[in-house]
Amino acid sequence: ERAALYGESITSTVVAESLSEVICVGIPQLREVLGEDLAQCLQRSLLRSVLRRVPGLPHLSAPQIRKLVDAMVVQTYAPSRAIDEGGMVSIVIDGSAYAKSGME
Numbered sequence: 001e002r003a004a005l006y007g008e009s010i011t012s013t014v015v016a017e018s019l020s021e022v023i024c025v026g027i028p029q030l031r032e033v034l035g036e037d038l039a040q041c042l043q044r045s046l047l048r049s050v051l052r053r054v055p056g057l058p059h060l061s062a063p064q065i066r067k068l069v070d071a072m073v074v075q076t077y078a079p080s081r082a083i084d085e086g087g088m089v090s091i092v093i094d095g096s097a098y099a100k101s102g103m104e
Helices: 002-006 027-034 038-053 062-071
Strands: none
Touching: 027 038, 038 062
16 A cells, blocks of 8 residues: 555565455556545545544535545644644544643
């Protein structure tokens, strides 16, 4: 995956642990269909998928979801760093976070 997304060299081999049916597509074919920036394309697809599962958002139209995805920025936060800076809506897509009372 990293090779496809970030142009890194392939450093591992995926091995079936049991009888498996696998859908495969080559990186050149992915780029032909999705464009040269696979990472951005797949990230936007992930964001659309996540938004469809957020309570209250599944009823939004496809254009509304697209506009939300266009407005979103994916950022990485180190442990203990505040995420909610200035009242933004945050959706954790990998890792974990917790709410901290302002009284602490």
